Amino acid sequence: MDKLGDIDLFVRVIKSQGLAAAGREVGLSPARMTARINGLEERYGVRLLNRTTRQISLTDEGRKFYVACERILAEVEQAETALQTGQTSFGGSLRITAPSDLGQQHIAPVLSAFVDKNPNIKPYLYLSDSVTDLVGEGFDLGIRFGSLEDSTLIARKLASNRRVLCASPTYLKRKGIPASPEELVQHDCLTMVRMAEPLTTWHFQNTDEKRSISIQAARTSNDGAVIRRWAIEGAGIALKSYLDIAADLKAKRLVTVMDKYQHDFNRVGTSLGSDLHAIYPNRKFIPQRTTEFIKALTEYFS
Secondary structure, three states: OOHHHHHHHHHHHHHHOOHHHHHHHHOOOHHHHHHHHHHHHHHHOOOOEEEOOOOEEEOHHHHHHHHHHHHHHHHHHHHHHHHHHOOOOOOEEEEEEEOHHHHHHHHHHHHHHHHHHOOOEEEEEEEOOOOOOHHHHOOOEEEEEOOOOOOOEEEEEEEOOOEEEEEOHHHHHHHOOOOOHHHHHHOOEEEEEEOOEEOOEEEEEOOOOEEEEEOOEEEEEOOHHHHHHHHHOOOOEEEEEHHHHHHHHHOOOOEEEOOOOEEEOOOOOOOOOOOEEEEEEOOOOOOHHHHHHHHHHHHHHO
């Protein structure tokens, strides 16, 4: 049973967009190629490819398997290169997912510097404010606000963080400064949409009480970077992570309001919190490129 050979063959089929084309690369007939792929599917008990006489396409299971197979082949190639040349450098694909605003401002620059130092790294940075399935989508690392209760993943804290209410000085001059959560109903609020769900319930806590306020959104977006841009332009008040707006506060493009309260989209004080974490699969073997990039992130945020 040549598992690694079957994995290589499967990846070739996808990249060549067909069994016949992949077969020509390795000197196998279409019938033999079909038998190899059928054997692979039978081994794992799932259909990996949808096949017609004209084209092939990946099933959901096949897409996840393909991402994992690419990583395996990259690891093998890296190990072989190290053995043959004696090199101690590392390379290969590095798939990262991060929130949009944080990713553009912080993660992308750190990743660029990391690749400059390690040119054999092939990075893929996927920015989304939705919660991405790290294992299912084949990501090596996720950068997220808040920890996770999923025991199959490991969370490593990168930086302390809190959520703050913020607006531009021009907006506050025009509309006034809210002093309590109830006064937000008189203001233009900029709200996030996550997984098609508007985050219009904002939670507040101070030393005396906890409150939850339903916000009437003046503008909504599924992208945190857009929310921040609108706030800077004076469109309203936003609930943002401090790390996202630290540079804007320093430059006085934004100011915080209602600082005597703790704020969050989740109930304040829940186990998830809002600190920044690196999230990665709980595996015995974590690629060196992943651990080294986590170190680079830790140094940056420290």
